[in-house]
Amino acid sequence: MGIASLLLGQNMGKRYPLLVLTILVILMLIHSSILKQTINVKSSTTEALLYVYPAEESAGVGDTFLIDINVENVSDLYGFEFKLSYDTGVLDALNITEGPFLKSGGPTFKAKMEINETTGTIYVAITLYEVEQGVNGSGTLVTIKFKAASSGKSLLHLYDTILGNSLGEPIPHTTKDGTVYIKVAEAEKGGCNAQKRTLK
Numbered sequence: 001m002g003i004a005s006l007l008l009g010q011n012m013g014k015r016y017p018l019l020v021l022t023i024l025v026i027l028m029l030i031h032s033s034i035l036k037q038t039i040n041v042k043s044s045t046t047e048a049l050l051y052v053y054p055a056e057e058s059a060g061v062g063d064t065f066l067i068d069i070n071v072e073n074v075s076d077l078y079g080f081e082f083k084l085s086y087d088t089g090v091l092d093a094l095n096i097t098e099g100p101f102l103k104s105g106g107p108t109f110k111a112k113m114e115i116n117e118t119t120g121t122i123y124v125a126i127t128l129y130e131v132e133q134g135v136n137g138s139g140t141l142v143t144i145k146f147k148a149a150s151s152g153k154s155l156l157h158l159y160d161t162i163l164g165n166s167l168g169e170p171i172p173h174t175t176k177d178g179t180v181y182i183k184v185a186e187a188e189k190g191g192c193n194a195q196k197r198t199l200k
Helices: 003-008 010-015 017-044 186-199
Strands: 048-053 056-060 064-077 079-085 091-098 108-116 121-128 135-148 152-164 173-176 178-183
Touching: 048 079, 048 152, 048 178, 056 064, 064 079, 064 152, 064 178, 091 108, 091 121, 121 135, 135 178, 152 173
Parallel strands: 048 173, 056 178
Antiparallel strands: 048 064, 064 135, 079 121, 079 152, 091 135, 108 121, 152 178
């Protein structure tokens, strides 16, 4: 015999109407609590995302532009580390600036803020300190300023990425790269065309 039949049986219903109602209310509350916990577990298991923003950028030769490294849907972020590769034949990396997201949780220590123009590698590692908890949500970790050196295409590839929480544990995450397209400036195009006409 099921629980509902036991609780709602005719005899029991007549003898203990208040008891039946009380047990039903308790069961409903327990069910509601379990449902809420299940929803919270599902939402907390959503992986964080570390990504290049914008995913695609276009510029002319000689132009400077900014690329953000953002994080999305992270919980208790206490520190991060990543490397970003780029094509040195197309781009020059000029500088790195810490974004507002991590330092919104307290003072930060910049362990690495390096640009290697020889290998085309950017290495960044920053952590909070003197606070107990990390930050939650989404935001910009760093902003990188590039200069378009010559026409072409450069992949901005994130690798060796680490997100860590306040317990020193790694935070599961995925990454998304970006791409930069550099076009020949219109003035340069005009100069080339004029030269070709002169040579003829």
